[in-house]
Amino acid sequence: MPPTHRYTGLIDKYRDYLPIHDDTRIISLGEGNTPLIRLNNIPKLLKKDINVYVKYEGLNPTCSFKDRGMTMAITKAVEEGSRAVICASTGNTSASAAAYASRAGITAFVIIPDGKIALGKLAQAMMHGCVVMQIEGNFDAGMSLVKEVADHAPVTIVNSINPYRLQGQKTAAFEIIEELGKAPDYHCLPLGNAGNISAYWMGYSEFNQIGVVNQRPKMCAYQASGSAPFLRGHPVANPETIATAIRIGNPQSWDKAWAAQKESQGWFDEFSDDEILRSQKLLAEKEGIFCEPASAISIAGMMRDVTSGKIPEGSTIVCTLTGHGLKDPDTAIKQSAKPPLKIKAELNDVKAAIERNLKM
Amino acid sequence: MPPTHRYTGLIDKYRDYLPIHDDTRIISLGEGNTPLIRLNNIPKLLKKDINVYVKYEGLNPTCSFKDRGMTMAITKAVEEGSRAVICASTGNTSASAAAYASRAGITAFVIIPDGKIALGKLAQAMMHGCVVMQIEGNFDAGMSLVKEVADHAPVTIVNSINPYRLQGQKTAAFEIIEELGKAPDYHCLPLGNAGNISAYWMGYSEFNQIGVVNQRPKMCAYQASGSAPFLRGHPVANPETIATAIRIGNPQSWDKAWAAQKESQGWFDEFSDDEILRSQKLLAEKEGIFCEPASAISIAGMMRDVTSGKIPEGSTIVCTLTGHGLKDPDTAIKQSAKPPLKIKAELNDVKAAIERNLKM
Numbered sequence: 001m002p003p004t005h006r007y008t009g010l011i012d013k014y015r016d017y018l019p020i021h022d023d024t025r026i027i028s029l030g031e032g033n034t035p036l037i038r039l040n041n042i043p044k045l046l047k048k049d050i051n052v053y054v055k056y057e058g059l060n061p062t063c064s065f066k067d068r069g070m071t072m073a074i075t076k077a078v079e080e081g082s083r084a085v086i087c088a089s090t091g092n093t094s095a096s097a098a099a100y101a102s103r104a105g106i107t108a109f110v111i112i113p114d115g116k117i118a119l120g121k122l123a124q125a126m127m128h129g130c131v132v133m134q135i136e137g138n139f140d141a142g143m144s145l146v147k148e149v150a151d152h153a154p155v156t157i158v159n160s161i162n163p164y165r166l167q168g169q170k171t172a173a174f175e176i177i178e179e180l181g182k183a184p185d186y187h188c189l190p191l192g193n194a195g196n197i198s199a200y201w202m203g204y205s206e207f208n209q210i211g212v213v214n215q216r217p218k219m220c221a222y223q224a225s226g227s228a229p230f231l232r233g234h235p236v237a238n239p240e241t242i243a244t245a246i247r248i249g250n251p252q253s254w255d256k257a258w259a260a261q262k263e264s265q266g267w268f269d270e271f272s273d274d275e276i277l278r279s280q281k282l283l284a285e286k287e288g289i290f291c292e293p294a295s296a297i298s299i300a301g302m303m304r305d306v307t308s309g310k311i312p313e314g315s316t317i318v319c320t321l322t323g324h325g326l327k328d329p330d331t332a333i334k335q336s337a338k339p340p341l342k343i344k345a346e347l348n349d350v351k352a353a354i355e356r357n358l359k360m
Numbered sequence: 361m362p363p364t365h366r367y368t369g370l371i372d373k374y375r376d377y378l379p380i381h382d383d384t385r386i387i388s389l390g391e392g393n394t395p396l397i398r399l400n401n402i403p404k405l406l407k408k409d410i411n412v413y414v415k416y417e418g419l420n421p422t423c424s425f426k427d428r429g430m431t432m433a434i435t436k437a438v439e440e441g442s443r444a445v446i447c448a449s450t451g452n453t454s455a456s457a458a459a460y461a462s463r464a465g466i467t468a469f470v471i472i473p474d475g476k477i478a479l480g481k482l483a484q485a486m487m488h489g490c491v492v493m494q495i496e497g498n499f500d501a502g503m504s505l506v507k508e509v510a511d512h513a514p515v516t517i518v519n520s521i522n523p524y525r526l527q528g529q530k531t532a533a534f535e536i537i538e539e540l541g542k543a544p545d546y547h548c549l550p551l552g553n554a555g556n557i558s559a560y561w562m563g564y565s566e567f568n569q570i571g572v573v574n575q576r577p578k579m580c581a582y583q584a585s586g587s588a589p590f591l592r593g594h595p596v597a598n599p600e601t602i603a604t605a606i607r608i609g610n611p612q613s614w615d616k617a618w619a620a621q622k623e624s625q626g627w628f629d630e631f632s633d634d635e636i637l638r639s640q641k642l643l644a645e646k647e648g649i650f651c652e653p654a655s656a657i658s659i660a661g662m663m664r665d666v667t668s669g670k671i672p673e674g675s676t677i678v679c680t681l682t683g684h685g686l687k688d689p690d691t692a693i694k695q696s697a698k699p700p701l702k703i704k705a706e707l708n709d710v711k712a713a714i715e716r717n718l719k720m
Binding site: 003004005007033035036037048061062063084094098099101103104105107109114124125126127129131132133136142148152153155160178179184202284287290325326327333336337339340341344346350351358 | 395421423455461462465487493517539592641644647701705708
């Protein structure tokens, strides 16, 4: 008989680096262990000698990186005797909270903005049987409410202000170091509520501090122009972007994100919705990788910074793709140039369509 | 510096067991390596002492098991000089073919049924920039066309009649054996075009033959009642089911699937659409795992067969979840009992909603 080696989630794998007891009941769905995929075609388009990888966090159980933090947050909530959790969400956090609460047998309350949540994310929250509260207001209004409510009701907050969330999320940096055998030179990622950049920086810093690696990447984080408080230097009252996952005007990890950017000598930058969507389409068409709009901003950022030389040739770059493209099928279909060809089920019609469309 | 151990896909991992040359250019998106998740809550509901795991194939790059076969089919098509591939599809095959063809830089033509494809799958095919042909007809009509066209145009078929597809898909059985340290006693899975049961049986049989294990599971495969040719004993002219991924009346791997069922001493069974959807919801609500409707039939089957004693207590059972729930958000939302609560962004309204909904 071969030995068993079933992967049982990131808490079990990284328990020495997480605030977990030996007898903690772990609530896991096998999150983490996502592929780090090397881009083959986009670097050729850029005509630059770079090593670019995407960390495809859309392949976590609920198809976003939130699961890394949620396994920790729900595990600790259960350990501490909580029977209910609450979060505000643009959609990915609510999907993850709903799934892990179901697995744990506790109740999840999620507050989502009215009419600004991608279809897939709403489907997830509803299928996992959590209590979905759609408010007249945006994410930031929901976040304020959650903080207020948690003082007055027996519910644990599982937004990224819950410190266990970032503890779980830092494991993505651990995995990247193990996958590359080093830290990358640059790490590009979307910037919304700013928990993830803080978590990655924590992860890189911990492995640097204990000597697993002897360097840390420059953290390069990107916002949508209509929702760019870090670029403006202050909160934005009415954030707007098609990248709903980063449609956040008042980020909760403000100071941590600035610290990560400064300590790493990285930078913040911004992109229009058009640029975001073009990057999403390019990644899907040239590399076969489908991410949600917000995730694609890390590709937009990498491409601009490589083209300008801000990221020099010879660099190793990791871009985080925070969520799978299936989270938001409507936006994908709307922007696809070629609608399906409607044809008769006949040989000649199909043959003709093939001949017209064959690249030679 | 730590050693690198980046996972680079199933061909690279299992190359000794696949028809691959040392210098073959591998087209991969990091497919395979999906989690095998132990069910905690459903076995308790059944009040049976069983070990049930789900192989969560929805966490492949395009969110279905098709990627296992497609990495092989596209790799070999490119090796053999093909510049274009074609498939008929209920949606998952087309999404996978489109993604891997993009990665390889070749053209994918996909034939999908008119109006019977889940939203997410259509979004994938369109985003990856393949040529989508929607025919007036169902999957079986599309499949006939594909076979005819391939004789008259320079395109390689990448449906599961392409032998490399099953070669790739058999690796799921290898992974399960490595994860459990043995083969399961029972393997439950959905039955549509019947390629997957054939591939799993091939994988289990190969590892049994070379002595990695000394047993093979009973293969238990389930069809939707409105689309159940294996239960009827002959093709079905107008298959109908909400589980669109197995809405196939004339399965291409007919003989192989019968052989797998007979050699393994397993069985076929059928479920109504209502039973399928109930299993999907139960899995999402009790275990936090969201699969597409067709996948849930393996849970329905496991539950019926465990309850009846056909699968005895003490058994180790693996259920394959072929695709992620995000593939079909519409069906999920339609069947969810609780629509979002529309509430004002005010503390008292949220508090009241929490109090009404808190399980105590």
